[in-house]
Amino acid sequence: MTSRRRLSKTVGQVLFWILIAVIFVYLIFPFYWALISALKTQSELIRTPATYFPENPTLQNFRAVFQNTAFLRGLGNSLIVAGSVTVLSLVVGAFAGFALGKLRFRGRTPSLYVILAMTMFPQIAVLAGLYAVIRTLGMPALPSLVLSYMIFTLPFTVWVLTAFFKGLPTTLLQAAQVDGASTMQTFVQILLPLTAPALVTTGLLAFIQAWNEYLFALTFTSIAPTARTVPVAIALFSGQISREQPFGEIMAAAIVVTIPLIALVLFFQNRIVEGLTAGAVKG
Amino acid sequence: MTKESRALQPAKSRGPSKLARGEERTALWLLLPSFLIIAVVALYPFGRVVLSSFTDERFAAGTDLRGEFVGVVNYQRLLSMTLRQVPAVVDVDTGERVLRDGQPTFENPRLFLRRLGTSLPLDAVATFRIGGNLWVLGATSASFIRSVWDTLVFTVSSVAIETVLGMIIALTLAAKFLGRGVMRAAMLVPWAIITVVSARIWEWMLQPTRAGFFNTLLNDLGVTDGSYAFFQTAALQVPAMVAIDVWKTTPFMALLLLAGLSTIPGELYEAAEVDGASPIRRFFSITLPLLMPTLAVALIFRTLDALRVFDLFQVVYGEARYSMASYAYYQLIAARNVGMSSAASVIIFVIIFAFALFYIRALGVDRDE
Amino acid sequence: MRIVLLSLSLAVALALGSAVAQTVTVAGGAVGQELELTRAAADRYMQENPGVTVEVLEVPDLADNRLGLYLQFFEAQSSEVDVYQIDVIWPGDLAVHFVDLYDYGARDVADQHFPAIVENNTVDGRLIGIPWFTDAGLLYYRTDLLEEYGFDGPPETWAELTEMAQTIQDGERAAGQSDFWGFVWQGNAYEGLTTNALEWIASNEGGSIISPDGVITVNNSNAVEITDLAASWVGTISPPGVTGFGEEDARNMWQAGNAAFMRNWPYAYSLGQQDGSAVAGNFDVRPLPAGDTMGGEPAATLGGWQLGVSRYSNNPELAADVALFLASYDEQKVRAVEGSLNPTIMALYEDADVLEAVPFFGSLFDVFTNAVARPSTATAPNYAQVSSAFYTAIHSVLTGQEDAETALALLEIDLEALTGFPTGTP
Incomplete structure (x- = not known):
């Protein structure tokens, strides 16, 4: 290796690490700013110029957040809603994905389009109509949220899972059928376990969206105030006095609701890429 | 659950001889839950919205006032536009154009439009000069037309930037280096933050005083005097939204692309490297073509998402500047004008539909196998 | 009438069984202390009236969200909530959903309250809501800075305020306070700008946008003059970002010690006096300045909350009794003493206990008697659009897109199309 090549390699390395650093700061900085804002006292928070590090870090805002029953209830509700949405869209989505990806039937392509067309419905466009449906059905708030969130989780789930099923070798299905297994048995016992990575990915996406x-x-x-989910609880955060908006507490709440999600994402990190690799990319 | 378990029944009793018909029936049973959900949460509600877009229905109007059929009036109000030449100011005595600094002066375009005496007052969407003349685009709902334009600009720029940035991040993270795990985790942070909350965080960082991060930083760097009003500068309002959206959703794009990258066999690169192809060449001749299907999916989902943008505009601007969706929300909740809101929603739907069709045609997403 | 209704509600009570009929749900009091006060009041009512349960439904603090919630109940004609806490700008719009409290005994107490509020709450002779507590725009000023710069007292007119703010700002900037501004207020394009701009215009004898009898008066030279003055503040004595300010943005700057004057609601008073506030002990409030025109008087836009009884209530008689109890002299006194909430009953501004607990209330009496109501009742059900057109027009002047003369001429044309009202002078 000539020294010129070695030099250019070093320069390349340095540039690469600078790029990494820039990307890292860009992605993380707003989160950092939220964190230090949550750790600042009220008077430091509104002081000019802003401080880059909290002078007297205080957990006061976090304490207030954990004493806020509306917020804690919101966390619980969000867990219930997002969890149910995930399960429901995976179950319904896996059925549809299997049918669209592996079975032959008339109207396959139109069916896929109908489901995908759902992506096109702006939430605002169905808001008034959906509200009427929910009222007519007399649904309580939490189940109605689970049902209505299908409008954005289902298309993506079906899309990814369809592609995933399509990618599984058809011989698997045929071999099982030769062995006398019904279509459904093949689906549940053989194909479904193979889709685990895609299920994790789409499930996580659905969870985050919900x-x-x-x-x-x-x-x-x-x-139904007791059914409020966390984004609403945070948006409606109020201080001791009407009109007061406790910004430090809002930021503390933002940190609190983000951390479980980051943990979840970290835990499934490799699975996510794996699932998308095998599935979505073959769309 | 009962529906699903019933779905199992027909398949079980089927023999291999009737395989094809059995398969068809199984497929329909399997699709039934999806279609039921679609009918309840999308088709029926949207049908109602389409119907009410032809009425003058008001939200919570009380028992005595019900919406009546008004035809396409709501659509006319939203979409009526006209292009006019703004008259120059003429001296009453000499009959000549009044010049200021050597330039002809014109009537105020907005007053000119209002004074045309149309049944619904016209407001200016935009003005532009052609030759020595001033033209104005007038509309009966200028804020809606502007919201459509803003949303389109927002969508095109944010999706374009996200794609490029997402590609850079994905290519970087595809390389093996120490701390790749940390980077991949960092990448997901913005995406995991609730949109409403991230809008608030950015709002706080972009405050028009040095209590905000950017004004403090830019002031330290000597760029501004520490009181730059980012969100109040009209030319920066949409770019600010783009910046927040790019930060928030680039990770999603990068994630999809990263997944796509990992499917490209490494041997292809090795072979190309042996042939002496430059990295840039390798990107355009190997990576990009093989990444196309992934890119197509990512583009569609991001574009349709961006066209529906609501939370960001609503939280940051409220009624100061609209996206299409937040305009429809304003009409529904603040103005309680269900008819107008519905008509706006239908128009949004048509625009999104047009985009989807375009993608399907242009990127060949619909090709089977 | 009352007897008929009473026996009717008794019949309903018997028919539905006491468990249903004897519960009254009050939607109101979202926030910490306010909510506790409402709960405590509900407890007192229940002690006096055994067998009645009064429940308090927490509602969002932001008025827009609260309205959204109420509209859902009304659209469903729900009997779930009996008593609603309603904003001062809603009675006109929502009148159809409420009973006339005059039919339920409010006639005897209505004249205890500020007449401007009662008039605001009266739609076609029907009393939609009984005033509960009120709010009005105030001028906050830094006593220490006024003294330091040799001013005898707070400004009487907007021109004086402009001058004093400039002097103090220049001085503070020279002393190294580079983030200091003279005057902060609410300039974002939202309802808050309507309240601010209405104060400027009304104090300059420019009318109240649309008069109570339905005449569009906003396009006049006094209104143009004061709007141009306000526009001149942006970037001089007020930060350029003031055109994006809401109440909390203004308060944050003020409380950090970065402003000499602030226009805000009374809520900022107790927060400003808290520990850790940079201005604690160094400020006071007074009515907003007047315009420079002959006879210009300070004006404050009326805010605040009323209690209305839903037309869809299963037991309007009992609900009205609860509402009138909550808005009574004794209850308003508790709220004033313990929560610094401004009473709507005039006599309470002379009550020794109240004045001892909240000394600055005494100076507010004149502010409330002269408060200007937004034209919400006259323009119902179009007030939201009227206000939106108004603050958009003002905002375009503040941001320099239009001059005030053009903007108000345009606004006049828009309001004519929207309401169908004639135009005139204030």
Whole structure:
């Protein structure tokens, strides 16, 4: 290796690490800012110029958040809603994905399009109509949220799972059928376990989307305050006095709700890429 | 659950001889739950919205006032536009154009439009000069037309930037280096933060005083005087939304692309390297073509998502600047104008539909196998 | 009438069984202390009236979210909530959903309250809500800085305020306070700007946008003059970002010690006096300045909350009794003493206990008697759009897109199309 090549390799290395650093700061900095804002006292929070590190870090805001029953209830509700949404969209999505990806039947392509067309419905466009449906059915707030979140989780789930099933060798299905297994048995016992990576990925995506949703949650839980999910609880955070907005507490709450999600994502990190690799990319 | 377990029945009794028909029936049973859900949460509600877009229905109007059929009036109000030449200011005595600094002066375009005496007052969406003349685009719902334009600009720029940035991040993270796990985790942080909350965080960082991060930093760097009003500068309002959205959703793009990258066999690169192909060449001749299907999926989902943007605009601007969806929300909740809101929603749907069709055609997503 | 209704509600009570009929749900009091006060009041009612359960439904603190919630109940004609806490701008819009409290005994107590609020809450002769507590725009000023710069007292007119703010700002900047501004207020394009701009215009004898009898008065030279003055503040004595300020943005700057004057609601008073506030002990409040026109008087936009009884209530008689109890002299006194909430009953501004607990209330009496109501009742059900057109027009002047003369001429045309009202002078 000539020294010139070695030099250019070193320069490349340095540039690479600078790039990494820039990306890292870009991604993390707002989260850092939220964190230090949550750790600042009220007076430091509004001081000019802003401080880059909290001078007297205090856990006061976090303490307040954990004493806020509406927020804690919101966490619970969000867990219930996002969990149910995940399960429901995986079950329904796996059925549809299997049918669309592996079975031959008339109307396959139109069916896929109908499901995908759901992605096109702006949430705002169905808000008023959906609210009427929920009222007519007399659904309580939490189940109504689970049902309405299907509008954005189901298309993606079906899309990814369809691609995934399509990618599984058809011989598997045929071999099982030759052995006398019914289509459904093959599906449940042989194909479904193979889709685990895709299920993890889509499940996580559905969970995050449901966890983040704001418009439906705001509208459908307003009559039932005990059913409010976390984004609504945070948005409606209020201070001791009307009009006061405790920004430090809002930031503390933001940190608190983000950490479980990050943990979840970290835990499934490799699975996510794996699942997407095998599935979505073959769309 | 009962529906699903019933779905199992027909398949079990089927013999291999009737395989094809059995398969068809199984497929339909399997699809039934999806279609039921679609009918309840999308088709029926949207049908209602389409119907009410032809009425003057008001939300919570009380028992005595029900919406009546008004035809396409709501659509007319939203979409009526006109292009006019703004008259120059003419001196009453000499009959000549009044010049200021050597330039002709014109009437105020907005007043000119209002004084046309149309049944619904026109407001200016935009003005532009052609030759020595001033033209104005007028509309009966200028804020809606502007919201459509803003949303399109927002969508195109944020999706474009996200794709490029997402590609850079994905390519970087595809390399093996110490701390790759940490980087991949960091990548998911913005995406895991609730949209409403991330809007608040950025709002706080972009405050118009030095209580905010950016004003403090830019002031330390000597760029601003520490009181730059990011969100109040009209030209920066949409770019600010793009910046937040890019931060928030680039990780999603990068994740998808990273997944796509890992499917490309390493031997291809090794072979190309042996042939002496430069990294840039390798990117365009190997990576990009093989990444196309992934890119197509990512682009579709991101574009349709961006066109529906609501939370960001609503939290940061409220009624100061609309996206299409937040305009429809304003009409529904604040103005309680169900008819207008529904018509706006239908128009949003049509625009999104047009985009989807375009993608399907252009990227060939619908090709089977 | 009352007897008929009473026997009717008794019949309903018997028919539905006491468990249903004897529960009254009050939607109101979202926030910490306010909520506790409402709960305590509900407990007192229940002690006096055994057999009745009063429940308090927590509602969102932000008025827009609260309205969204109420509209859902109304759209469903739900009997779930009997008594609603309603904003001062809603009676006109929501009148159809409420009973006339005059039919339920409010006639005897209505004249204890500020007439401006009662008038605001009266739609076609029906009393939609009984005033509960009120709010009005105030001028906050730094006593220490006024003294330091040799001013005898707070400004009487907007022109004086402009001048004093400039002097103090220049001085503080020269002393190294580079983030210091003269005057902060609410300039974002939202309802808060309507309240601010209405104060400027009304104090300059420019009318109240649309008069109570339905005449569009906003396009006049006094209104143009004061709006141009306000626009001149942006970037001079007020930060350029003030056109994006809400109440909390203004308060944060003020409380960090970065402003000489602030326009805000009374809520900022107790927060500003808390420990850790940079301005604690160094500020006071007074009515907002007046315009410079002959006879210009300070004006404060009326805010605050009323209690209305839902038309869909299963037991309006009992619900009205609860509402009138909550808004009574004794209850308003408790809220004033313990929660610094401004009473709507005039006599309470002379009550020794109240004045001892909240000394600055005494100076507010004139503010409330002269408070200007937004034209919400006259323009119902279009007030939201009227206000939106108004603050959009003002905002375009503040951001320099239009001059005030053009903007108000445009606004006049828009309001004509929206309401169908004639135009005139204030």
